[in-house]
Amino acid sequence: MVLSLQALPLLLLIGLLxxxxxxxxxAVLAALVASIPAALVSLPASVSLPWFLGEQILRGAYLAxxxxxxxxxxxxxxxxxxxxxxxxQGSAATPRRIFIATLLLGCFLESVTxxxxxxxxxxxxxxxxxxxxxxxxxxxxxxxxxxxxGGLGPGSLLGAALIGLPAQEVVRITALPNALWLLLLGPxxxxxxxxxxxxxxxxxxxxxxxxxxxxxVLLVACHWLLPFEVIGVIATGLPLIFALWRLDPPQDxxxxxxxxxxxxxxxxxxxxxxxxxxxxxxxxxxxxxDLPAFPxxxxxxxxxxxxxxxxxxxxxxxxxxxxxxKRGARPALIMLLYVLxxxxxxxxxxxxxxxREAAAALGPLAPYAVPPLGLMxxxxxxxxxxxxxxxxxxxxxxxxxxxLPPALAPGVxxxxxxxxxxxxxxxTAMVCGLLADGTRPAQLWRLLWPSLAAVLVIGWGxxxxxx
Numbered sequence: 001m002v003l004s005l006q007a008l009p010l011l012l013l014i015g016l017l018x019x020x021x022x023x024x025x026x027a028v029l030a031a032l033v034a035s036i037p038a039a040l041v042s043l044p045a046s047v048s049l050p051w052f053l054g055e056q057i058l059r060g061a062y063l064a065x066x067x068x069x070x071x072x073x074x075x076x077x078x079x080x081x082x083x084x085x086x087x088x089q090g091s092a093a094t095p096r097r098i099f100i101a102t103l104l105l106g107c108f109l110e111s112v113t114x115x116x117x118x119x120x121x122x123x124x125x126x127x128x129x130x131x132x133x134x135x136x137x138x139x140x141x142x143x144x145x146x147x148x149x150g151g152l153g154p155g156s157l158l159g160a161a162l163i164g165l166p167a168q169e170v171v172r173i174t175a176l177p178n179a180l181w182l183l184l185l186g187p188x189x190x191x192x193x194x195x196x197x198x199x200x201x202x203x204x205x206x207x208x209x210x211x212x213x214x215x216x217v218l219l220v221a222c223h224w225l226l227p228f229e230v231i232g233v234i235a236t237g238l239p240l241i242f243a244l245w246r247l248d249p250p251q252d253x254x255x256x257x258x259x260x261x262x263x264x265x266x267x268x269x270x271x272x273x274x275x276x277x278x279x280x281x282x283x284x285x286x287x288x289x290d291l292p293a294f295p296x297x298x299x300x301x302x303x304x305x306x307x308x309x310x311x312x313x314x315x316x317x318x319x320x321x322x323x324x325x326k327r328g329a330r331p332a333l334i335m336l337l338y339v340l341x342x343x344x345x346x347x348x349x350x351x352x353x354x355x356r357e358a359a360a361a362l363g364p365l366a367p368y369a370v371p372p373l374g375l376m377x378x379x380x381x382x383x384x385x386x387x388x389x390x391x392x393x394x395x396x397x398x399x400x401x402x403x404l405p406p407a408l409a410p411g412v413x414x415x416x417x418x419x420x421x422x423x424x425x426x427x428t429a430m431v432c433g434l435l436a437d438g439t440r441p442a443q444l445w446r447l448l449w450p451s452l453a454a455v456l457v458i459g460w461g462x463x464x465x466x467x
Contacts, residue, residue, distance in 0.1 A: 002041045003357060006350040009035040009341065010380060017425055017441050024429030024441065025330075028337045035341055039348035056343040059288055064339040066292075067116075067383055068332040069300030070151065071430070073307055074117035075324040078124055080310035081265045093129035095193055095200040096247060098139060099208050101125035103185060104240040106143025107215075111232030112270050113303055114151020116427050118143035123434055134443040135196035137431045141448060142185055142192075144422030146219075147384045148174050148414050149232025151299050152277055155384025156228065156414055158292060159392040163410055171228040173411025174418075177458045179216035181419065184454045186212050192447060214239045229277060233270060269306050276302045292385075331430035335382065338426035342381040346389065351377070355394050367402050367409070367467050370395050371459025374413040375452070378420025382427055387417030404467050412459050419455040423448055 013031035016022040022030075040049050091097060102122045110118025123140035126132075131139065148156045148171060156174070160167035186208050190200045200208075218235035226234070250256040276282075276297035284293035311317040345351045359369045377391040378384070392413055399409025421427065428441035445452070 003353070005041050006038045006353055009038050009345060009350075010354075010376075013341075013380075013425060019442070024334050024425065024432065025337065028334070028341060028425070028429075032337065032341055032344070035344045035348075035350070038350045039344050042348040042350040042353060052348065053344065056347055057340060059291060059347075060340040060343040061336065062287060062294075063291060063343070063385070064336040066294060066298060066300060067114075067339075067385075068335055069298070070113060070117060070303060071120070071331055071335065072325060072328040073300050073304035074113055074120050075328045076307035076311065076321060077117075077265075077269065077303055078121060079320040079324040080307050080314060091129065093126075093131050093196075093198060095190075095198060095204045095208075096243075097129060098126065098131065098193060098198070099189060099204075099211070100240070100243050100247060101129075102139050102142045103145070103182075103189060103208075103212065104215075104236060104243055106140065107146050108233065108236040108240050109266075110143055110150045111146055111152075111236055112266075112273055113299055114147075114154065116144065116430060117303075118150070119422075119427065119431055120434065123431060131196050131198075133435070133437060134439050134447060135192050137428075137435050137439055138444045138447040139189065139192050139196075140431055141423055141427065141444065142189060142451075144427065145182055145185055145419070146178065146232045146236065147418035147422050148178065149228065149235075150384065150418075152229040152273065153232070154292070154299075155386075155388050155418070158385055159388030159410060159414055162389065162393050163396040165396075165407055165410065168223065168228050169407045170410050170414060172223040173407050174414040175220045175223050175231075177412065177415045177462045178418075179219045180458050181415075181451075181454055182216050182219070183209070183212050184458075185451065188448070188451045188454075191450065195447060211239050211243060230274065233274075237270075265306075265310055269303065272302050272306050273299060327434065330433045334429045334433065335426050338380075338382045338424075338429075339386065342386045345380070346386075351380075351391065352394050355391055355398075359398055366398060367404060367463050368460055370398065370409050370412050370463060371416045371456050374416035374459070375420040375455060377413075378417035378422075379424045381421065382424040383421050384414070384418045387421055388414065391417070402467075404463075408463070408466050412462055415462075416455055416459045419452075423452060 009031040012034050013027055016027035016030060043052060106118040106122030109121045119140040122143040123136060126136040126139055156171050157167045160170045190205060193200050215235050222231045222234060250259050279297050282295040282297040284295035286293035311321055314320060355373050358373060359366045362369050373391060377387040381387045392410055395409045395413040428444050432439050432441055
């Protein structure tokens with residue numbers, strides 16, 4: 001009975017969303033209602049349910065403020081640079097342009113900003129090319145395949161801090177399965193291109209695989225040389241510059257100036273974020289001692305500052321800003337509701353109880369529970385921060401209890417949880433909200449099921465190889 005109540009919110013949410021008949025906000029509200037009895041049966045007897053729910057609303061709102069801020073600031077930044085992108089990204093859709101917009105530029109921007117901004121930019125580029133509907137939404141989600149390094153890696157850093165291991169060691173493990181998955185996303189993108197009515201020639205497929213191979217090699221090799229926070233930016237940025245140059249090489253001085261002008265906002269944003277991360281002990285707001293602080297150098301504030309500076313140079317800046325905020329209101333609300341659901345389920349102990357029950361049922365196969373449990377955590381929480389906060393300590397203990405190397409289970413969890421977050425209820429709802437054409441999350445998942453399947457297969461393979 002207890003286990004049924006603990007599982008009901010997730011089963012209800014999954015069932016409503018997969019039905020395709022219920023919009024994301026009503027679905028998560030129904031799950032929130034169901035999570036109240038789940039929290040009641042999971043909490044210690046000494047904890048008052050009303051006090052717990054009220055406290056977690058405050059804590060959840062605080063945690064949600066950071067990713068919500070990044071999404072809104074990302075839309076402001078896009079409004080500031082959209083005119084400069086128009087001439088290049090408004091061209092007819094070709095396999096090369098789609099590849100650059102999603103698996104290179106989108107991944108690069110996600111590495112710089114995090115919290116789904118890469119998908120927002122990728123979707124805007126695809127729509128400017130005339131790629132619309134569910135195929136466009138699914139393509140945009142591929143830009144979130146490097147979430148462990150997204151926003152310079154706050155989720156990975158938090159997860160490692162929770163289990164007391166060096167983040168560099170944990171993310172070094174994460175890099176290997178993530179690199180393998182990245183190579184498999186080429187065929188996934190070609191499948192989505194077919195769904196959009198765009199054929200990908202054999203020569204173009206080979207070129208795309210070469211680009212992805214370079215990103216994958218840099219992703220793995222750089223962890224032995226550089227801090228993990230900057231590796232996503234480097235691994236995607238270098239191939240991106242080469243691909244953009246090959247796509248439209250400048251022919252004269254005027255063309256070079258136009259190219260530099262297009263790249264300048266991104267270069268300024270990257271530099272600002274890297275400089276912000278280099279500031280030691282910045283002033284921070286931390287209303288809850290056990291939750292991550294909100295520093296003055298947080299990516300959302302830096303991103304907003306750069307966006308506002310760029311917007312100030314545009315005609316009709318106030319109108320552009322107002323439009324960006326309005327577009328981001330619904331995705332931000334959805335994100336807030338999912339964070340609240342994750343807090344009520346996670347902090348009550350319901351999520352951990354489900355994980356323990358699933359692992360216990362597998363017996364000697366318990367290590368192979370790490371990938372599906374991590375995937376579930378990412379899909380439900382919608383962020384790498386949430387996934388790691390909810391289940392990485394449980395996965396770490398599970399790994400130690402079964403004799404695994406200390407960093408193995410956390411590293412694999414960081415990969416599968418982040419992959420799940422990139423295709424989660426919250427993120428797919430955000431993308432559908434931005435599409436605003438009636439596309440439902442279930443349509444995106446039907447297109448992306450090979451990618452989800454690959455995450456599990458790779459996760460199990462890594463567990464088998466190193467355990």
